[in-house]
Amino acid sequence: MPLKLPEYQAFSHQIIKWYRENPRDLPWRNSSDPYKIWLSEIILQQTRVAQGLPYYYAFTQAYPTVKDLALAPESEVLRLWQGLGYYSRARNLHFCAKFIWHELEGKFPTRYDELIKLKGVGSYTAAAISSFAFGEVKAVVDGNVFRVLARYFGIETDIASSKGKKEFETLANELIPADTPGEFNQAMMDFGARLCTPKNPDCTNCPIKSSCFAFQHQLVGSLPVKINKVKIKERSLNYLVIRCGTDWVWKKRGAGDIWEGLYDFPSEEISQQGGLLSEDPKPFPKKYRHLLSHQKLEAKFSEVEIPINNREKLAQWCENKGFELVAENEIEYLAKPKLIVNFLTDQGF
């Protein structure tokens, strides 16, 4: 049963009132620079504020403007993104910066319909940028908004379905006030992040519990409904750590798999090195388990020492295989998956 307009206004008013008394102090707020807002939104996709904060500082310091980001090499951008995950975000970020600098005369798009055309900018991020930076009346719908709306209005639609996404976006856009859209969006997310949390929400101190459907019907623990269908595959990686003097053999990972654009080692059945190996690889004792959102990795590393007089042969082999010889003191500048960083740390790097 749809609520009447006055009740919508009451909800929005209460949310904003709560927000004005309980705002999070975040560095990208009170900035109307669309570049910095865009940067923060990309960093925060599927990422907690606490985890993203140090990356936001690193990026704004390294690249204060979209021009600085556009003129940086992708390798450097990925290295700065190292450890944050979902690396396509960093590649798309860099692509967009170049596009904006070279094709749009450095001028950031201002409207939702234009912003959503940018790589890596979906409905959430386009609404966030357009409302925060330009005051456009577009409601953000992130995990927080799903949760607050599902509970308050008692909506049982699966939030992972496209039907659910559409339904919640429609509702949020009916709720958002035309005079303070950005503030309402911030308020919804802060309310969900600090009070209406996934586990143990602070219903006792909730200013709208008396009209919250979930609270009144003991459904807080079962809303929102999210049908998860991620199947986790197990996968084993056998890495060869090939060294020749102070040079290491590295492989830049390609498309169609995890960690695209990042560096790790040659793996699997490199059993036929064409007589390059004088002796068998020596396995490192430790096995590494690494969890991704949809893969359970078990990695083993083996050490291969190439005699220095075979360096030319090794270099030729790398050339053929698409591997790269990297000097030991350059390794820190490669963007690497956390798994590889963990391994290197254990080796004293």
Next chain:
DNA sequence: AAGTCGGGGAT
């Protein structure tokens, strides 16, 4: 509509 893409914190 379903599958893919990281890493970490809270419970």
Next chain:
DNA sequence: ATCCCAGACTT
């Protein structure tokens, strides 16, 4: 262990 985080893209 499980869930979820200021989601988006590809198939």
